Structure formats: structure tokens, C-alpha cells
Amino acid sequence: MIRFENVGLRYGLGPEVLRDLTFRVDSHSFQFLTGPSGAGKTSLLRMLFLSLKQTRGLISMFDHDTATLTKDGRATLRGRIGIVFQDFRLLDHLTTYENVALPLRVVGKEEASYRAEVVELLQWVGLGERMDALPPVLSGGEKQRAAIARAVIARPHLLLADEPTGNVDPNLGQRLLRLFIELNKSGTSVVIATHDIALMDEYDARRLVLHEGRLHVYD
Amino acid sequence: MSTIEPLEEVTEPWDGRGAAAERVYAQRPLGPIVPSGSIAGRSLTAVVAIMTFLAALTMGAVMMVVDAASDWQSDVSREITIQVRPVNGRDIEADVRATIDIARGTAGIADVRAYTKEESAQLIEPWLGSGLTLGELPIPRMIVVKLVSGAAPDFAALRRTLAAQVPSASLDDHRGWIDRMRTMAETAVAVGIAILALVIAVTVMSVTFATRGAMAANRPIVEVLHYIGATDSFVAGQFQRHFLILGFKGGAIGGGVAIALFAVLGAVNAWLSGTASSDEAAALFGSFSIGIAGYVAIVVLVVLMAVVTAFASRRTVNQTLEAID
Numbered sequence: 001m002i003r004f005e006n007v008g009l010r011y012g013l014g015p016e017v018l019r020d021l022t023f024r025v026d027s028h029s030f031q032f033l034t035g036p037s038g039a040g041k042t043s044l045l046r047m048l049f050l051s052l053k054q055t056r057g058l059i060s061m062f063d064h065d066t067a068t069l070t071k072d073g074r075a076t077l078r079g080r081i082g083i084v085f086q087d088f089r090l091l092d093h094l095t096t097y098e099n100v101a102l103p104l105r106v107v108g109k110e111e112a113s114y115r116a117e118v119v120e121l122l123q124w125v126g127l128g129e130r131m132d133a134l135p136p137v138l139s140g141g142e143k144q145r146a147a148i149a150r151a152v153i154a155r156p157h158l159l160l161a162d163e164p165t166g167n168v169d170p171n172l173g174q175r176l177l178r179l180f181i182e183l184n185k186s187g188t189s190v191v192i193a194t195h196d197i198a199l200m201d202e203y204d205a206r207r208l209v210l211h212e213g214r215l216h217v218y219d
Numbered sequence: 220m221s222t223i224e225p226l227e228e229v230t231e232p233w234d235g236r237g238a239a240a241e242r243v244y245a246q247r248p249l250g251p252i253v254p255s256g257s258i259a260g261r262s263l264t265a266v267v268a269i270m271t272f273l274a275a276l277t278m279g280a281v282m283m284v285v286d287a288a289s290d291w292q293s294d295v296s297r298e299i300t301i302q303v304r305p306v307n308g309r310d311i312e313a314d315v316r317a318t319i320d321i322a323r324g325t326a327g328i329a330d331v332r333a334y335t336k337e338e339s340a341q342l343i344e345p346w347l348g349s350g351l352t353l354g355e356l357p358i359p360r361m362i363v364v365k366l367v368s369g370a371a372p373d374f375a376a377l378r379r380t381l382a383a384q385v386p387s388a389s390l391d392d393h394r395g396w397i398d399r400m401r402t403m404a405e406t407a408v409a410v411g412i413a414i415l416a417l418v419i420a421v422t423v424m425s426v427t428f429a430t431r432g433a434m435a436a437n438r439p440i441v442e443v444l445h446y447i448g449a450t451d452s453f454v455a456g457q458f459q460r461h462f463l464i465l466g467f468k469g470g471a472i473g474g475g476v477a478i479a480l481f482a483v484l485g486a487v488n489a490w491l492s493g494t495a496s497s498d499e500a501a502a503l504f505g506s507f508s509i510g511i512a513g514y515v516a517i518v519v520l521v522v523l524m525a526v527v528t529a530f531a532s533r534r535t536v537n538q539t540l541e542a543i544d
Contacts, residue, residue, distance in 0.1 A: 051446065051543065071544070072450050079448030089443050093254035101249075106449035111249060150447070 001027045001157065001189060002048065007057035009043055018043060019213045021057070025158065025191060030184045032200045033193040035210030041193040044210065045160055048191065049081050050074045062157070079107060082151030082188075084161040088143045090135040096146050097122065097131040103154040118153060125149045125179065141172045148176065152183055159183060161192045165199050177202055253440065253461040259433035260465055263528070266429040267469025268476075270422040271524050275477030275517045277418040279509045281411035282516070288404030292397060299374070299392045301362040306387040315360050318381065318388045322362065325377050327370030334361045419520075423527050430462060430531035434539070441539045451540050459533045466528025470521035478517055481509050 002025040009018040018040045025031065025048075033041055046052035047059065050066060059066045061077055069077065082103075090099045098105075100122060104114045122131050125145040135143055144164060151159055161180065165173035177192075177199060184190045191208075194200065200207065207218040254260075301318055305311045315333050322331045334342070339358055340349075347356075366372060374392050381388045437458065444454045485508040509516075 049446065053544075072452075074544075075445075075448055075450040078446065081448075083446055085446075089439065089446075091252075091440055091443060094250050094252075098250050102252075102443075103447045105249070105252070106444060106447060106453055108453075154448070 001025055001062060003058070003060040004047075005058040005060075007047070007054045007059060009040075009047065009052070010055050016055070017213055018210075018215075021215045023208060023215055023217050025189055027157070027189055028184070028187055029206065030181070030190045030203075031192075031206040031208055033191055033208045033210070034195055034200065037195065039210040040213060041195075041210055042162060044215075045083075045162055045191070045193050048158075048160055049083050050078055079103070079154060080157045082154065082156035082159045084144075084147050084151045084159070084164050086163040086166055088135070088147040090138075090143060090146055090150070092135050095132050095134060096127055096138065096142075099135065099146055100149045100153055102150060107154075114153075121149050121153055122146075140167050141169075144168055144172075144176060145179070148179060152188065156188060158189045158191065161190070163194055163196075164192060165194065165196055170198065173199055174202060251461070252444070252457050253437065255461070257433070257436060259436045263426075263429045263433040263462075264465055264469040264472070267426050267466050267524050267528060268473035270425055271470045271473030271520060272477050273473075274415075274418050274422045275474050275520055276480070277415050278516055278520065279477065279481055279513055281408075281415045282509050282513050284411045285408050286510075288407050292400050292404055296393065296397050297366050297368065299364045299366065299390060301364060301381070301388050301390050302359050303362065303385065304359045304387045304389070305357040309387055311360060311387070314385050314387050315362065318362055318385050321380050321384060322364050322377070325372055327367050327372035328364055329367045330365040332363050332365075334363070419523075422524070426466070426524060426527050427531040430466075430528050431535050433462075433465075434458070434532055434535040438539055441536055442543055445540060445543055451537065454540065455533045455536045458536045459529045462532035463525050463529035467521065467525035469528075470524035473524075474517045474521040478514055481513065485509075 004021045004023050007018065007021040008016050010016045021044070033044065035041055043052060047054055050061070050069075053067070062080060064073070064077065066074070066077075090096075091102070094102070097118060101111070101114060101118045104118075105111070119128075119131065122128055125148060127142060127145055127149065130138060130142055130146075133142075135146070138146065144167065148161070148164070151161070159180070164176055164180070168176065173196065180190050180192060181203060192199075209216045209218065301322065303311060303314045303318055319331050319333055322328055339360060342361070343358065374390065378390050381390060441454055441458075444457070445451075488508070
């Protein structure tokens with residue numbers, strides 16, 4: 001589904017922060033992306049959701065060479081990827097329901113065609129009673145779940161999560177992990193960037209470990 | 220590997236059909252993707268309103284100057300004068316009558332009127348005092364010839380006829396005055412148009428900067444829309460529509476106040492007409508009315524402001540999207 005071959009990344013004229021990355025993310029797979037702070041996890045995630053271009057090497061996503069994609073082509077591929085940001089990035093002027101429905105709204109779908117699905121997903125992640133709440137009044141855990149719901153509502157082929165348990169207590173972290181596992185079982189490939197060793201110990205999954213700009217894969 | 224507690228809130232797997240869910244959530248209007256009523260948005264509306272008002276005032280003033288300049292020229296060019304000088308051996312009264320007849324016989328002449336002796340005495344009274352007997356002084360007689368509106372009489376032929384039949388008559392077609400008046404009017408119009416161009420340029424620039432300022436607050440929204448798969452044209456379209464409305468609202472407020480002001484000034488001017496100060500002001504500046512063309516121009520200005528605001532927002536969104544990528 002996703003293939004990196006000898007991918008390197010540098011910012012400006014600086015040294016390469018990521019070197020010779022060669023790995024695959026297969027359909028229905030589940031992996032943790034880990035490494036010490038500053039190892040380049042967020043940069044790699046940004047390349048995975050097409051917000052950063054590699055400076056060398058090949059990135060193939062859904063059988064497309066990302067270097068040759070047009071802007072609209074990149075937007076289309078981004079629609080097949082769900083992303084959960086570390087800082088949630090919910091829009092404060094929209095309700096939880098409207099935030100979660102946003103990926104469907106931006107591709108021009110009528111609200112009547114997705115309303116039931118959004119409501120059901122919100123109930124599934126435990127936000128059934130908070131649909132009309134604005135993000136500023138949600139707790140950290142509720143925001144995290146709303147962000148996850150927004151990332152999966154369009155049924156992406158790939159779900160990327162950047163430190164999804166970074167802002168929540170261990171108990172909620174476990175419950176969020178459970179949510180990702182359920183999504184993976186329903187067919188979505190999952191990449192969770194984290195440096196939370198305890199979280200990774202909760203679930204036996206492939207690990208992509210970044211260290212000094214290089215990637216080590218532990219299947 | 221430890222066991223994981225199930226999510227307490229999950230009652231059944233998410234199957235995406237949501238048959239039961241729909242019953243508990245009634246349809247309601249979706250909130251706008253770009254928030255309305257933000258502080259930055261209100262500031263932008265105020266900037267657009269003020270700049271549109273100032274630009275409309277300038278435009279109205281320039282249009283009044285153009286109208287007044289055109290009136291001055293046409294008033295002067297609708298008249299010519301013929302002067303009959305007293306010459307020894309010639310009967311000036313007979314010369315005046317002959318001149319009137321020749322003038323009346325010329326095509327394009329609407330009215331010919333000779334100043335009477337008394338009127339001529341009044342003309343020179345400020346310089347020579349009252350009580351003069353005109354016959355004692357060799358005072359020339361003035362004949363005012365009004366032209367038919369739009370007609371162009373053959374002054375050269377008239378001048379030749381007068382020279383042949385009334386040698387003491389000389390024709391003044393006011394060309395010297397008209398040329399000076401034209402130069403003055405053209406200068407006034409050019410200065411007015413230059414000021415208007417500057418005001419419109421400043422308006423466009425300040426609206427553009429204010430729009431960029433308002434857009435800066437919306438950058439997180441642009442980023443989120445981009446990351447969840449919205450195309451650039453969708454994102455730009457959302458902001459363009461929102462800012463078009465903001466710009467139109469601001470422009471309508473500024474333009475509306477300007478239109479109301481001109482209407483009130485026109486009404487006050489009409490109410491005061493006939494008084495000495497009003498007549499002098501009217502002679503100098505023309506009427507305080509900008510006419511239908513002026514009101515149409517203000518409406519065009521309002522639309523221009525809305526378009527500039529929308530265009531500036533689209534440009535800023537595109538620049539933001541370029542920066543994100």
C-alpha cells in the first residue's frame with residue numbers, strides 16, 4: 001500500500017534528518033513508529049500524509065509515485081489517509097458533530113447521506129452525549145476521541161496518529177489503543193507514532209524504530 | 220501482553236449503517252466552515268466601510284467638479300458679444316440697428332439684444348459715477364448674441380459681413396475666455412481624477428492588508444481543511460465566499476452612508492436655493508447633486524470593494540496552502 005525506498009529528508013541546506021528509509025506499510029497492518037524525541041517521527045508522519053516532500057528516494061502511495069502527483073491528486077490521496085494530530089486540531093467554532101463530519105463535508109457529500117454514520121461513530125467512541133458541544137468545553141480525552149473519530153469517519157485506508165496518548169492518563173491511553181485495534185480489525189492500516197513504551201507493550205505489533213535518522217523495522 | 224479493558228461507552232461495533240443513531244439526532248443546519256462574526260472579521264468590515272465611504276466622497280466631489288467645469292464652459296460658449304464703437308461721422312444708433320439685423324439674419328442665433336443707453340451707463344457707473352449723459356462720452360454699445368444650443372454659427376462670415384457693412388462693429392466670440400476656462404476645467408478634472416485614483420489605490424491596498432490580517436487568524440482552519448483532504452479550490456472557495464460577503468457588507472455600509480450624505484446635501488441645497496450664499500456656491504461648484512451616474516458609480520465602488528476583499532482572501536489562502544506544502 002505504501003512503499004518507501006531509500007528516502008532521505010533534509011530541511012534547507014542542513015544535514016539529512018532522515019536517511020535511507022526503506023520500508024512498507026501493508027494493507028490491514030498495525031505498527032508503532034517510535035524513537036527518541038527529535039528522531040524524526042513527526043517528519044516521517046508528515047511525509048506519510050503528504051505534507052512534506054522527500055529530498056531523495058521514492059515514495060509510492062496507493063500505487064502512485066508521490067513526486068509526480070498534482071495538487072488535487074495529493075488532496076485525493078490525503079482523503080484516503082486519516083490523521084490524528086498530537087494537538088487534536090479541532091475547529092473551535094464547530095460542534096463535535098460538525099468537526100467529525102468535516103472530512104465528508106469537504107468532499108461535497110450531502111449531510112443527509114452521512115448524518116447517521118457520524119452520529120453512530122460518535123456514540124461508538126463515547127461522545128454520543130457531547131455531539132453539540134464545542135471543543136473548548138471538551139476534556140482532553142474527549143477531544144482526543146473526537147480527533148480520532150474525524151480521522152476515521154471517511155473510512156481511510158491508512159490511519160496515522162501522532163502521540164495519541166501523549167495528553168491522556170494511562171487508563172484512557174489503553175482505551176484509545178483499544179479503539180485503534182478495533183479500527184485495524186475493520187480493515188484500516190494503522191501507524192501510531194509514540195515514545196510511550198508502556199503503550200507499545202500493551203499490544204504485540206510491528207515496530208518501526210527511528211534512531212539517528214535511520215529506520216529499524218522489528219516485525 | 221496484558222489485557223485491555225473494553226471501552227465502557229461502546230455498546231456495539233461501529234458498522235457505519237447507523238440506523239438507530241439517526242433517530243436520536245435530528246437534522247439541523249451545519250455551522251459555517253469559516254467562522255462568522257470574529258473580531259478580525261468585524262474589524263475588516265469596519266475598514267472596508269470607512270474606506271468605501273471616503274472613496275465615494277472623493278468620487279462624488281470629483282464628479283461635481285467635472286460637472287461644474289463643464290457648466291462654466293458651456294455657459295460662456297453659449298454667448299458672443301458685438302461691440303459697436305462710436306466713430307465720427309457715423310450714427311451709432313443706426314450702426315447698432317444694422318448690427319442687430321445682420322446678427323439676426325445669421326443661422327444659429329437664438330436671440331440678439333442690445334444694451335440700452337441706460338444699461339450701458341449702469342455698466343460704467345462704478346468707474347465714472349452716476350448722472351452721466353451718455354451722449355457726452357464716446358461709449359461703445361454692447362450687443363449680446365445668444366446662440367442656439369448645440370449650433371455652430373459661422374463667426375468668420377458674420378465678422379466679414381460686419382466689417383463690410385458696419386466697420387465700427389467688432390465681434391468677440393469669447394474664444395480667449397473659453398480657452399482659459401477649458402484649461403482651468405481640464406486641470407481641475409485631471410487633479411480630481413488623480414486624487415480619486417490615489418484614494419481608490421489606497422482603499423484597495425488597505426482592504427487587501429486588512430483582509431490578510433483577518434486571514435491570519437484563520438490559518439489553523441486552512442491547515443485542518445488541507446490535511447483532511449480538501450482540495451485547494453474548495454478551501455479557497457470557502458474563504459472567498461465568506462470574505463466576499465464581509466467586503467460587500469462593509470462596502471454597502473460605507474457606500475450607503477455616502478449616498479445618504481449626498482442625498483441630504485442635495486436636499487439641503489435645494490431647500491436653500493434662492494438665497495445669496497446658495498446661488499454663489501451653485502455658480503462656483505454647480506449643484507450638490509451627483510446625479511444617477513454618481514449613485515451608480517458608488518454602487519460599482521461597493522462591488523469593487525467586495526471583489527477586492529474576496530480576491531485578497533483567495534490569494535492569501537493560496538499563499539498559505541503553498542507554505543503548508
